[in-house]
Amino acid sequence: xxxxxxxxxxxxxxxxxxxxxxxxxxxxxxxxxxxxxxxxxxxxxxxxxxxxxxxxxxxxxxxxxxxxxxxxxxxxxxxxxxxxxxxxxxxxxxxxxxxxxxxxxxxxxxxxxxxxxxxxxxxxxxxxxxxxxxxxxxxxxxxxxxxxxxxxxxxxxxxxxxxxxxxxxxxxxxxxxxxxxxxxxxxxxxxxxxxxxxxxxxxxxxxxxxxxxxxxxxxxxxxxxxxxxxxxxxxxxxxxxxxxxxxxxxxxxxxxxxxxxxxxxxxxxxxxxxxxxxxxxxxxxxxxxxxxxxxxxxxxxxxxxxxxxxxxxxxxxxxxxxxxxxxxxxxxxxxxxxxxxxxxxxxxxxxxxxxxxxxxxxxxxxxxxxxxxxxxx
Numbered sequence: 001x002x003x004x005x006x007x008x009x010x011x012x013x014x015x016x017x018x019x020x021x022x023x024x025x026x027x028x029x030x031x032x033x034x035x036x037x038x039x040x041x042x043x044x045x046x047x048x049x050x051x052x053x054x055x056x057x058x059x060x061x062x063x064x065x066x067x068x069x070x071x072x073x074x075x076x077x078x079x080x081x082x083x084x085x086x087x088x089x090x091x092x093x094x095x096x097x098x099x100x101x102x103x104x105x106x107x108x109x110x111x112x113x114x115x116x117x118x119x120x121x122x123x124x125x126x127x128x129x130x131x132x133x134x135x136x137x138x139x140x141x142x143x144x145x146x147x148x149x150x151x152x153x154x155x156x157x158x159x160x161x162x163x164x165x166x167x168x169x170x171x172x173x174x175x176x177x178x179x180x181x182x183x184x185x186x187x188x189x190x191x192x193x194x195x196x197x198x199x200x201x202x203x204x205x206x207x208x209x210x211x212x213x214x215x216x217x218x219x220x221x222x223x224x225x226x227x228x229x230x231x232x233x234x235x236x237x238x239x240x241x242x243x244x245x246x247x248x249x250x251x252x253x254x255x256x257x258x259x260x261x262x263x264x265x266x267x268x269x270x271x272x273x274x275x276x277x278x279x280x281x282x283x284x285x286x287x288x289x290x291x292x293x294x295x296x297x298x299x300x301x302x303x304x305x306x307x308x309x310x311x312x313x314x315x316x317x318x319x320x321x322x323x324x325x326x327x328x329x330x331x332x333x334x335x336x337x338x339x340x341x342x343x344x345x346x347x348x349x350x351x352x353x354x355x356x357x358x359x360x361x362x363x364x365x366x367x368x369x370x371x372x373x374x375x376x377x
Contacts, residue, residue, distance in 0.1 A: 002154060005069040005080060005130065007061050009278050014057055017243055017277065021052040024244045039252045047251060047266060048244050055270045057278070067111075071130070072154065074147045077139070080104075080130035081123035083155065084115050092184070092355060093119040093157035095148055095175070099166020099190070100228075100285055101250040102338060103129050103275050105268070106165075109344035110351075117352055121155060123148065125167065125288065129275050133284035140291040141167065145174035149182065158182065161355050165189040165339060167288060173324075176301040185327070185359045187304040187351050189339045190311060193319040194218070207316045214313050224253070228289035236283025239276075246282055247273050257337035259310035264341050304328035304354035306347060308335035328358040 029041040067082050082104060094114065098106045104122045114120055124131040126139050126147065148171065152160055161184050162172035169188035176183045195211050203211065227235045239246045250273050258264060276282055303324040307314050309332060317329055330350050335343035 002070050002072045005071045007065055007069065007130070009057065009061060013278055017274075018052060020243050021048055024048060024242075026244075039248045039255070044244065044248055044251070047247060047270070050266055051243070051247065051270050051273075055267065055274075057271075057274055060267075060271045060274075064105075069130075072151065074150050075143070076136075077126045077134060077147065078132045079123055079126065079147060079151060080132075081121055081151065082111075084111055084120040084122075086115050086117060086119050088117065091117055091119050093121060093152065093155070093160035094351070094355070095121040095123070095152060095160060095162050095172075096340075097123065097148070097162070097164035097168030097171045098125065098128075099164070099168045100128075100288060101253050101272070101276070102166065102168075103272055105272050105275065106338060106340045108341075110340050110348045113345070113348040114351060117356060118161075119157065121152065121157070121160075123151065125171070125285070127284035127287060128281055129279050132279065133281055134287065138291065139288070140293065141170040141174045141288075142178065144171050145178045148175050149179040152179075152182065159184055161185050161187065161359075163187040163189075163351055166337065167292070170292065173299040173303070176299040176303075180300045183301050185302040185304060185355060186299060187306070187328075187354045189306040189308060189347060189350075190337065191303075191305050191307075191315040191320055191324075192313055193316040193323075196319055196322070199319060199322060201318045201322075203316065203318060207318065210314045210316050214316075217313060224249070225289060228286040230290070232283055232286035232290050236286060239282035239286075240280050243277050246277050249282075250276065254338065257310075257312055259308070259334055259336040259342055261334065262310075262336060262338075262342045264338065268341060299324055301325070302327040302359055304330075304350070304358060306330045306332065306339065306350045308332050308337075308339050308343070310334075310336035311339075312337055328354040 030037060034040060069082055071078055071080050096107050098104055104124050107122050111120060126144060127134040159182055162175045164172040169190045172186045172188060176186045195215055239249055251269060254269055303326050305315055305326060320326055332346055335346060339347045
C-alpha cells in the first residue's frame with residue numbers, strides 16, 4: 001500500500017536539539033591546526049551557532065511539504081519517496097538515488113528541470129532519513145535495487161531509467177542488473193574504476209594520473225569509511241547522541257568532496273544534517289558501508305557517465321568500458337561529489353541528453369504508467 005506522507009517533526013525533538021547544542025562540550029585544538037587534524041574548531045562553532053540561532057527547520061519543513069511525499073513497505077522495510085509527475089503523460093520515469101552522507105534533499109534543485117521531460121521517483125535509501133532505520137542484516141545495494149524495482153512496479157512504471165551518485169550509483173547499476181527488462185539505461189555521476197594490471201590497455205597520461213589518485217585512495221582508506229564499514233554501531237552512539245558530532249561528521253565530507261567554487265549553502269548543509277539528526281539514522285545509514293561489498297557488479301543495460309573534476313575520484317573511461325556498455329560520457333570542469341546540489345543545471349542537462357538523445361527509441365521512452373494509484377501518487 002502506498003500512503004501519502006507529510007513531514008511533521010515533533011516540537012519536543014527541536015527543543016531537545018536546541019538544548020543539546022547549547023550544552024556542547026567543545027574539545028581544544030592545536031594552535032594553527034587548520035585542517036591538519038580534522039574539521040577546524042572555529043568553522044564548526046560557526047556552523048553550530050548558525051544551526052542553533054538562525055536555522056529554522058520549520059521553514060524548510062514547510063517548503064519540503066510542498067512536494068508529493070509517500071511511504072510504502074517493501075520487504076518488511078518502510079520506504080519514503082517523492083513522486084513528481086511530468087506534465088507529459090507519456091514521459092519516461094526516472095528513479096534518482098542519493099548516497100552517503102546525502103539524502104533525497106540532494107535532488108531538490110534538479111526536480112524542476114528534469115520534471116519537464118521525466119516522471120521522477122526520489123526515494124530515501126533504507127536506513128536513511130524518513131525511510132527510517134533498518135532492523136536486520138542484508139540491506140546492501142542489490143537488495144535496495146530489488147526494492148526499487150518493486151517500488152517502480154507499484155507506481156506503474158513499466159520502463160524507466162535510473163540515476164545516482166555515490167551509493168546511488170551502485171544501487172542504480174544494481175537495478176539495471178536485477179531488472180534489465182525494465183531499466184532502459186543507467187546514468188551515474190560517480191563510477192569508481194580500479195586499477196586492473198590484466199587489462200592490457202594503454203592509457204593516456206591524464207588517465208594514468210587518475211589511476212594514481214585512485215591507488216593512493218585505496219592505500220589510505222579514509223577513516224570515516226573504515227569506521228562505518230567495520231563498526232557502524234560504535235560510531236553511531238556518538239553521532240546519535242551529539243548533534244555537533246553529527247554535524248562535524250557530515251560537514252567534513254561536504255567540505256572535502258565539493259568543488260571549492262561550490263554554491264552549497266550552510267542552510268542546505270544544515271538541512272541535510274538536521275534530517276540525519278531528527279530521524280536518528282546515523283548508525284543505520286552507516287551500516288550500508290558494512291553491508292555493501294566493494295567492486296563493480298555486472299550491469300547489462302546501457303550506461304551514461306558524467307565525470308566531475310572535483311569528485312573523490314574521476315572515472316577512467318577505457319577501464320569503465322571493459323565493465324559497462326557505455327553509451328554516453330561527459331567530462332565537466334566544475335562540480336564535485338554532490339553534483340545535483342553543486343551544479344544542478346549541468347547534471348540535469350546531462351541526464352536529459354543521455355536518456356532522450358543517446359538512448360532515444362520510441363518503444364523504450366514512451367510508456368505511460370499503468371498501475372492504479374492512490375490519489376496524488
